[in-house]
Amino acid sequence: MSDNEDKVWPTGLTLREAEEVHSYLIDGTRVFGLIALLAHILVAYTTPWLG
Amino acid sequence: MFDYRRKALETLARLGPRYLPFADAASDEVPLSRLLRLSLFQVSVGMALVLLVGTLNCVMIVELKVPATLVAGMLALPLLFAPFRALIGFRSDTHRSALGWRRVPFIWKGTLLQWGGFAIMPMALLALSGLGYAAEAPRWLGLSSAALAFLLVGAGVHTVQTVGLALATDLVPDEDQPKVVGLMYVMLLLGMIVSALAFGALLETYSPGRLIQVIQGAAVVTLILNGAALWKQEPRDRGRAAATGPRPEFADAWRAFAARPGAIGLLVIIGLGTAGFGMADVLLEPYGGEALGLSVAQTTKLTAVLAAGGLVGFTMASRWLGRGTSAIGMAAFGAALGVPAFAGIIVSSFAAAPALFVAATLLAGFAGGLFGHGTLTAAMRAAPREQVGLALGAWGAVQATAAGLAVALGGVIRDAVAGLGGAVGPATPYLPVFGLEIVLLALALLAVQPLKKRETRHHGKDVYVR
Known part of the structure; x- marks a missing residue:
């Protein structure tokens, strides 16, 4: 296992694995951001927020 | 300085796996x-x-x-x-x-x-x-x-x-x-x-x-x-992670799944039975109120009675299937029990017998539990390990669609009959719905027969032996 050249210290993940973990993080952030944006627009319309 | 860095990295590497969402090595016993x-x-x-x-x-x-x-x-x-x-x-x-x-x-x-x-x-x-x-x-x-x-x-x-x-x-x-x-x-x-x-x-x-x-x-x-x-x-799974080559197509996988003996038959049974059991889910409470004169507090408990019947059904089904009863046979038993249950619900309004109504509701919940458990277990066994997701997806697609359509159809029938005018009694709009449920369950029972026959040919084992 330790002879695998792809392993990136300190996580022990290979580059492909690390990129996949990263993609989950990016996708999650995008979904979260879009939902938050939409929620803010709706709150602005439906509550006294922003007058 | 360098030592601190190395020490921190080592600690991180040691702690790492504890805070990562991976399972430990696959063990036989979960x-x-x-x-x-x-x-x-x-x-x-x-x-x-x-x-x-x-x-x-x-x-x-x-x-x-x-x-x-x-x-x-x-x-x-x-x-x-x-x-x-x-x-x-x-x-x-x-x-x-x-x-x-x-x-x-x-x-x-x-x-x-x-x-x-x-x-x-x-x-x-x-x-x-x-x-x-x-x-x-x-x-x-x-x-x-x-x-x-x-x-x-x-x-x-x-x-x-x-x-x-x-x-x-x-x-x-x-x-x-x-x-x-x-x-x-x-x-x-x-x-x-x-x-x-x-x-x-x-x-x-x-x-x-x-x-x-x-x-x-x-x-x-x-x-x-x-x-x-x-x-x-x-x-x-390292083997799966290293897999290369073209990914299989959905159409091919579906054809292979549908070509397995009994696969489509099982889906038909699931659709008919789920619609049969699910159609009255939201109508039981108003039926109890209008046809049997139960109070709101009493009808709310009806859903609890139905759920309790379901819980008993699931528990008993787990026990029986664990002892080797065939999954299809138990689903058929559930559908067969559902027929007298809904007949009892119909009769209770003529006899003005709330006790019979509650007992029939309990039986309907129990029968629905047996049927649901039997068909889902059969669906799990309907495909080899590498197609389990497809098999369960097919189960869920049919089950969710049938349940949703049945609830909608039940409401439409009730409203249509109620709108006809000249209704004999407050129970009349509900009775066609319960009658249709009995018909659907009987059809499911008919559809089970070829599967059961194949099962007995295979020496009483489940149809879908891997």
Whole structure:
């Protein structure tokens, strides 16, 4: 296992694995951001927020 | 300086695996505690179902003054995704991941969709109602955002349930599958009961602010439950991670699945039986009130009676299937018990016998439990290990579509008969619905026969021997 050249210290993940973990993080952030944006627009319309 | 750095890195590497969502090496024996934790995703699914079908249905009409047809249309939107369950299950079967996962990414994405839908839903509903501060909100914004919220929740629920069940199937050996099916059903029912009570208590004094708190609270609970459910459950598969070559096509996989003897027959049985058992779910309470003169407090307990019957059914089904009873045979037994149950419900209004009505409701719940358990277990066994997601997706697609259409059809029939005028009694609009349920269950029993015959030819073993 330790002879695998792809392993990136300190996580022990290979580059492909690390990129996949990263993609989950990016996708999650995008979904979260879009939902938050939409929620803010709706709150602005439906509550006294922003007058 | 260098030493500190190395020490920190070593500590990190040592602690790392404890804080990563990977399962330990795949073991033969998955402890019950871990299965219980996995079944938490069913609690979140049950919560979402209760919120959509029960709580919001009522809140939108009573508090938000949304027209009933629009409410029915919005609540039907999640149903549009039900047929895609087969595709989702297939995708998870063949998912390529460098981490060697195939279920966790889907459960996680489904969880995010469900969470996102609930996060925007309360404000979308307020915008849809156009009451109070929302009066100036444009009409299209309320309509489109509410539709989006329901679609997101629906897509999330379908994905989480399909792939979650597939993961549960992956984790246990074949002989333990009935226990897992029983556990999953019981947790779904418990989630529905607990969240129905909780939502009822929380929304007793309604205000727009309280609605936002409750639905967004449900969003956070979804995230927590599903996160806890999938943590360290799926082992990493290095062989799968290294797989190359073209991915199989859905059409090919479906053809192979459908060509298996009895596969389509099983889906027909699931559709007929689920529609048969599900059609009266929401009509039992008003029937008890109108036809038998029960009070609201009494009819509310009817749903509890039905659920209790279901719980007993799931428990007994797990026990019997664990002893080697055939899954198809038990589903047939459930459907056969359903016929006298609904006949009893019909008769109780003529005889004005509330006790008979309650007993018949209990029997219907029990029979539905046996049928649901038997068909899901059969579906799990209907495909080889590498097609479990597809098989469970097909089960879910048929089951969810049939249940949704049946509830809608039951309501339409009741209203149509009630609108004819000249009705003989308050029970008349309901009786055709219960009669249709008996017909559907009888058809399911007929459809079971060829499968049972093939089973006896195979020396009493299950049809779908891997």
